[in-house]
Amino acid sequence: METLKTGSDRDRAARFTALYVRDHPRVSAFVHRRSGDRAAAEELTAEVFRTAWERMTDGQEVSAGWLFVTARNLLNNHYRSMERLTELHRRIGHELDRTPASGPDEAVLDALDRLPSHHREVLLLSYWDGLSAAEAGVVLGCAAPAVWVRLHRARKAFRDVYDLPQESV
Incomplete structure (x- = not known):
């Protein structure tokens, strides 16, 4: 029985490898043409094939069409994320323009x-956005206790950087 499972695993790995070799360059080019960013294209393409592997592990078939639809969906998510980030930067810039930057505020920034x-x-998630540890954990992909640890380390790093004179950085 174990031999059969191992053979099935090998067969699935061989099918995935063939799919990857055949379609990775095309999916990567598709994503790169639409994103215009080589690093983002590599990350998104890797996510497409990670999802394909999971799907194949669950016994589902993956076709070239499915790969491109998944890539398109991931690109749409990427575009929305970039739009939100751009809007956040715009809002932050607007807030900074409205509030005169005094010495301490400028030093914090x-x-x-x-x-x-x-x-x-x-x-920023904790103090600027006001998220709880659990909410920040969802954004960061970790549990609330891990957020508390990260926050503790970030506060220490902030203190260390804040106390340094500007010229020594």
Whole structure:
């Protein structure tokens, strides 16, 4: 019985490999043409094939058409995310333009800019967006206790960066 399962796994892996070799260049080019961003295209294409592998593992068939529909759906999600990010940047810029940047406010923003993105993200989700640890965990893809740990580390990193003189960075 175990041999049969192993043979089935090998067959599934061989089918996936053939699908990947045949269609990866086409799906990648499709995504790159529509996104205009090589890094985003690589990530989205990887997600298409990760989803295809899961689908094949569940015993479902995957065709070239399914790959392109999935790529299109992921691109639509990507576009919406980029639009939300652009809108957030616009709102932040508008708020900063309305509020005169005083010494301490400017220093805080500079310190945030100098933080690694993973620290900045958890701080902004918690303090700027006002999300709870559970809500931030959904955004970050982790549990609430992990958010608390990340937040603790981000606060320490922020203090370290904030206390540094501007010229030493």
